[in-house]
Amino acid sequence: MGKYEAKTRATEVEVADFIAAVPDARRREEATVVEAIHRRVTGLEAKVWGSTMIGYGSYRYKYASGHEGVAMRAGFSPRKAAMTVYLMGNYCDRQPEADALFARLGKHKNGKSCLYINRLTDVNLDALEGLVRLSWEAMNARWPD
Numbered sequence: 460m461g462k463y464e465a466k467t468r469a470t471e472v473e474v475a476d477f478i479a480a481v482p483d484a485r486r487r488e489e490a491t492v493v494e495a496i497h498r499r500v501t502g503l504e505a506k507v508w509g510s511t512m513i514g515y516g517s518y519r520y521k522y523a524s525g526h527e528g529v530a531m532r533a534g535f536s537p538r539k540a541a542m543t544v545y546l547m548g549n550y551c552d553r554q555p556e557a558d559a560l561f562a563r564l565g566k567h568k569n570g571k572s573c574l575y576i577n578r579l580t581d582v583n584l585d586a587l588e589g590l591v592r593l594s595w596e597a598m599n600a601r602w603p604d
Contacts, residue, residue, distance in 0.1 A: 467508050467509035467512065467530070468508065468509065468529070469506040469507070469508055469514065469517065470508065470509070473507075474504075474505045474506070474507055474513055477507045477513065478491060478494065478513075482539075483539065485578075486537045486538075486539070486542070487537070489537065489542055489578075489579040490513070490535075490537035490542070492579060493535050493537070493542060493544065493587075494513060494535075496584070496587060496588045496591055497513075497515050497533055497534070497535065497591060498515075499588070500533070500588065500591045500592045500595050501515040501516060501532070501533055501595055503516055506531075508531050511536050511538065512531070512534050512535070512536045513534055513535055513536070513537075514531025514532070514533065514545075515531060515532060515533045515534060515595075516531065516532035516533060517529050517531055517532060518530060518532050518604065519602075520602065531545070532595065532598045532599070532602075533545065533591060533594060533595050533598065540575075540577075541568070541575040541576055541577050542575070542576040542577075542579060543574070543575055544573070544574040544590075544591065545572060545573060545574075545594075546572055546573070546574055546590060546591070547572065547594040547597045547598050547601070548571050548572035549597070550593060550594075550597050551597060551600070551601075553593060553596075553597065556593060557590065557593055560590045560593065561586075561590070563583050563585075563586040564582050564583055564586040564587060564590070565581050565582040565583050565586070566578075566582065567581075567582060574590065
């Protein structure tokens with residue numbers, strides 16, 4: 460069996476160009492806000508990952524199965540259906556803090572490691588920034604470089 464190559468990798472596409480090409484004006488504006496939150500939290504400039512995601516930092520993972528790769532540490536995607544924010548999904552000993560932030564967040568849906576927001580005006584941006592920060596800190600603790 461050959462080594463797995465991840466399809467989603469950092470690209471050379473300019474983040475500003477990627478955001479400018481988002482078809483929906485409201486989603487473009489929201490992407491600018493979410494991008495600024497991530498930049499504040501991470502202290503990093505963004506990269507476009509694959510064809511649909513904006514990511515910050517990277518980490519190398521390796522599973523017990525031997526599968527390994529590189530992924531973004533934090534990021535989001537301004538998708539048509541919802542703004543998708545990628546969170547760690549497991550906050551270890553900080554789960555009560557995550558639960559409190561989710562309770563303050565406002566209207567949203569959760570997947571395993573995804574936060575789906577239909578309209579940014581429906582959420583508390585301070586709580587969103589807190590969740591991004593908590594996820595960033597948990598990722599850095601789990602996968603230090």
